[in-house]
Amino acid sequence: MHRLYHLPLSPACRKVRLALAEKKIEVELIEERPWERRLDFLRLNPAGRVPVLITDKGQTLAGANAITEFLEETVPEPPLLPKDPFQRAETRRLVDWFDDKFNREVTENLLYERVTKRLARQGYPDGACLKAGSQNIRVHLDYVTYLLEGHNWLAGPKMTLADIAAAAHLSCLDYLGDVPWEEYPAVRDYYAVMKSRPFFRSLLADHLPGFPRPPAHYADLDF
Amino acid sequence: MHRLYHLPLSPACRKVRLALAEKKIEVELIEERPWERRLDFLRLNPAGRVPVLITDKGQTLAGANAITEFLEETVPEPPLLPKDPFQRAETRRLVDWFDDKFNREVTENLLYERVTKRLARQGYPDGACLKAGSQNIRVHLDYVTYLLEGHNWLAGPKMTLADIAAAAHLSCLDYLGDVPWEEYPAVRDYYAVMKSRPFFRSLLADHLPGFPRPPAHYADLDF
Numbered sequence: 001m002h003r004l005y006h007l008p009l010s011p012a013c014r015k016v017r018l019a020l021a022e023k024k025i026e027v028e029l030i031e032e033r034p035w036e037r038r039l040d041f042l043r044l045n046p047a048g049r050v051p052v053l054i055t056d057k058g059q060t061l062a063g064a065n066a067i068t069e070f071l072e073e074t075v076p077e078p079p080l081l082p083k084d085p086f087q088r089a090e091t092r093r094l095v096d097w098f099d100d101k102f103n104r105e106v107t108e109n110l111l112y113e114r115v116t117k118r119l120a121r122q123g124y125p126d127g128a129c130l131k132a133g134s135q136n137i138r139v140h141l142d143y144v145t146y147l148l149e150g151h152n153w154l155a156g157p158k159m160t161l162a163d164i165a166a167a168a169h170l171s172c173l174d175y176l177g178d179v180p181w182e183e184y185p186a187v188r189d190y191y192a193v194m195k196s197r198p199f200f201r202s203l204l205a206d207h208l209p210g211f212p213r214p215p216a217h218y219a220d221l222d223f
Numbered sequence: 224m225h226r227l228y229h230l231p232l233s234p235a236c237r238k239v240r241l242a243l244a245e246k247k248i249e250v251e252l253i254e255e256r257p258w259e260r261r262l263d264f265l266r267l268n269p270a271g272r273v274p275v276l277i278t279d280k281g282q283t284l285a286g287a288n289a290i291t292e293f294l295e296e297t298v299p300e301p302p303l304l305p306k307d308p309f310q311r312a313e314t315r316r317l318v319d320w321f322d323d324k325f326n327r328e329v330t331e332n333l334l335y336e337r338v339t340k341r342l343a344r345q346g347y348p349d350g351a352c353l354k355a356g357s358q359n360i361r362v363h364l365d366y367v368t369y370l371l372e373g374h375n376w377l378a379g380p381k382m383t384l385a386d387i388a389a390a391a392h393l394s395c396l397d398y399l400g401d402v403p404w405e406e407y408p409a410v411r412d413y414y415a416v417m418k419s420r421p422f423f424r425s426l427l428a429d430h431l432p433g434f435p436r437p438p439a440h441y442a443d444l445d446f
Contacts, residue, residue, distance in 0.1 A: 046366065047320060059312075061309070062312075062318045065319055088296065089290070092286070093270075093286050097270060
């Protein structure tokens with residue numbers, strides 16, 4: 001069986017877990033706290049970051065982008081990228097949107113400040129970051145609303161890696177109660193469909209010891 | 224002809240220019256200063272960032288990763304990714320190493336502080352960032368030296384996108400005189416081979432008005 005070194009509330013790790021589950025690939029999860037800089041883990045990934053996937057053939061793959069592209073190339077069904085090269089580029093643009101832009105403007109300001117800093121004992125949340133994250137998420141949810149006007153999924157008529165990347169970030173922030181769903185009904189409905197897919201369930205069962213439980217709607221499929 | 228909205232000293236844009244040149248695809252370069260937030264440019268890429276490629280068919284592609292993967296899919300020769308999925312994952316891991324880790328730890332500390340801030344009138348360079356960048360680049364050059372021990376190119380026996388990503392960052396920093404080549408002879412020799420390839424020349428002819436000229440060795444193929 002594949003093994004995945006991961007952190008429960010890491011969007012990069014959740015993206016890989018969702019892609020694995022959608023492709024019906026079983027995986028053993030191993031929690032890794034990268035800030036402890038465990039030597040055996042640094043040997044697997046000198047970048048010192050999760051996710052790292054060890055395949056059942058013993059190959060080591062590091063980084064969410066390398067892993068998801070590998071999965072797409074080796075387990076084509078169901079496809080998580082469209083066939084047409086231009087549509088693939090549009091999907092990858094949106095994946096980068098979440099993993100880079102959304103990550104810097106929203107996720108790092110909220111999740112890093114409130115969760116990682118505490119777990120890694122790196123100090124207290126910075127109020128200015130929390131405020132910026134809370135403002136920025138609204139700009140991004142406006143953009144998601146706009147994207148959903150033309151079709152059911154972010155990059156077109158079918159679910160793709162772009163939706164998986166978006167759901168990975170939104171699910172982490174939702175755990176913290178940081179997504180103002182009531183202001184964005186179209187995004188809420190879209191995310192509810194995503195959440196109701198079978199492959200989403202294992203994520204929603206995660207619990208972070210020492211932190212408040214997620215809001216009641218977090219694992220509720222009809223929120 | 225394709226058109227590329229770019230900035231001369233942006234590693235992301237240089238990566239795309241190098242990939243285009245290696246695949247012998249002609250392109251018209253259009254300089255875009257993203258911080259001016261020009262409305263027509265934001266319509267092309269709502270993320271407001273370069274590079275953006277407009278193909279000769281009028282398709283708009285945004286982001287270095289989406290563009291380079293598109294080029295690889297539509298113009299397969301010469302290949303910039305290996306054939307084997309595991310080797311492709313290793314190549315993409317190294318591309319991410321430069322575009323994410325090296326970028327955050329080195330390029331942003333040196334290039335953003337010294338060039339972008341001045342061009343965009345966002346203030347003066349932060350000494351702590353410059354110091355961190357100058358320390359961090361040595362750790363990265365150690366790692367590049369280690370990677371080159373086993374083979375001629377970063378990801379194996381052939382040149383790949385990983386080398387192009389590395390060269391894109393190194394060439395920008397070299398323009399500023401920020402690469403301590405004399406301490407890293409193996410990396411210098413490797414970069415000299417890269418620089419001597421025909422597709423590298425147009426990059427080295429770039430000149431940034433208002434900034435000191437690059438060091439004498441910058442465009443010298445036998446440095």
